Amino acid sequence: xxKTKRLVYISLLVTMALVLxxxxxxxxxxxxxxxxxxxxxxxxxxxxxxxxPKKRDIIMxxxxxxxxxxxxxxxxxxxxxGSMGALLSFLIMIFIKxxxxxxxxxxxxxxxxxxFHNIGxxxxxxxxxxxxxxxxxxxxLSVVGIxxxxxxxxxxxxxxxxxxxxxxxxxxxxxxx
Amino acid sequence: MSIKLKKWDYIIIVILIIISFIPxxxxxxxxxxxxxxxxxxxxxxGELYNEIPLTGQVSRKEFSxxxxxxxxxxxxxxxxxxVVASDCKDHxxxxxxxxxxxxxxxxxxxxxxxxxxxxxxxxSKNQDIIAY
Numbered sequence: 001x002x003k004t005k006r007l008v009y010i011s012l013l014v015t016m017a018l019v020l021x022x023x024x025x026x027x028x029x030x031x032x033x034x035x036x037x038x039x040x041x042x043x044x045x046x047x048x049x050x051x052x053p054k055k056r057d058i059i060m061x062x063x064x065x066x067x068x069x070x071x072x073x074x075x076x077x078x079x080x081x082g083s084m085g086a087l088l089s090f091l092i093m094i095f096i097k098x099x100x101x102x103x104x105x106x107x108x109x110x111x112x113x114x115x116f117h118n119i120g121x122x123x124x125x126x127x128x129x130x131x132x133x134x135x136x137x138x139x140x141l142s143v144v145g146i147x148x149x150x151x152x153x154x155x156x157x158x159x160x161x162x163x164x165x166x167x168x169x170x171x172x173x174x175x176x177x
Numbered sequence: 178m179s180i181k182l183k184k185w186d187y188i189i190i191v192i193l194i195i196i197s198f199i200p201x202x203x204x205x206x207x208x209x210x211x212x213x214x215x216x217x218x219x220x221x222x223g224e225l226y227n228e229i230p231l232t233g234q235v236s237r238k239e240f241s242x243x244x245x246x247x248x249x250x251x252x253x254x255x256x257x258x259x260v261v262a263s264d265c266k267d268h269x270x271x272x273x274x275x276x277x278x279x280x281x282x283x284x285x286x287x288x289x290x291x292x293x294x295x296x297x298x299x300x301s302k303n304q305d306i307i308a309y
Contacts, residue, residue: 096189100185103183103185104183104186105181105182105186107182107186108183108185108186108190111186111190111193112193115193115197119196119197122200132200133204136200136204138197138201139197139198141197142193142194142196143194143197150190
């Protein structure tokens with residue numbers, strides 16, 4: 001029973017991430033920097049980070065999300081950029097959350113995740129274009145990333161209050177203890 | 178359950194901004210040297226005759242390419258290259274004029290002369306990166 005609940009919860013998160021990234025694709029980018037995104041799917045990653053007790057489940061959720069997003073209107077190169085970004089951002093978010101624990105709120109975690117997502121994408125694009133000049137674009141992406149990361153962290157915080165109110169939230173809390 | 182920015186949030190954000198400017202500091206000089214190394218790649222009968230850098234060549238420079246096929250007089254100025262005189266019979270190579278953009282070519286068929294403007298960078302200023 002517990003396993004089924006967990007699987008359903010992970011699938012719900014994947015679905016949310018998928019829908020959010022599909023919606024995001026249709027939002028015109030309101031920033032001056034092309035290539036910058038709001039990173040709505042990161043919202044779900046942050047929520048997963050704070051609600052799923054096992055890291056393996058979080059990784060599973062991210063991998064499934066990446067594949068489904070690229071199937072639903074992405075491309076192979078999009079998958080390459082996205083997976084490197086997602087990997088780096090996941091690692092840094094886990095690191096910050098585990099090291100600083102209560103000293104840091106979701107806002108800091110989410111902002112770090114957004115910036116490292118950008119760093120991952122820039123690394124991949126350096127490898128593809130074979131020109132290190134792409135790295136000079138990083139500050140522009142990062143500034144936008146920090147701003148959106150702060151808002152994503154804020155939203156994740158409010159989402160979490162509702163998740164804890166649900167039965168599944170109680171279940172997850174009990175599992176963590 | 179209201180949210181409050183904690184001290185470490187500010188520290189993280191400051192660190193992130195610093196991190197994102199690191200490549201800017203490190204690669205700035207490197208990029209400046211490397212950009213726009215445009216050169217003229219001259220071949221005669223399919224074999225490399227000479228490579229002449231065009232970047233920074235503002236003053237007029239004249240020289241001739243003398244091969245068994247014939248003689249062409251080349252002029253380089255304002256970072257562009259032209260064939261100004263040729264002893265071939267059709268003189269089409271002179272009509273090309275001054276060429277300086279990456280991808281431009283000047284051909285003199287009777288002399289089997291082929292000049293192409295190339296760059297050591299994969300991108301030129303007229304091309305965009307297209308992400309698929």
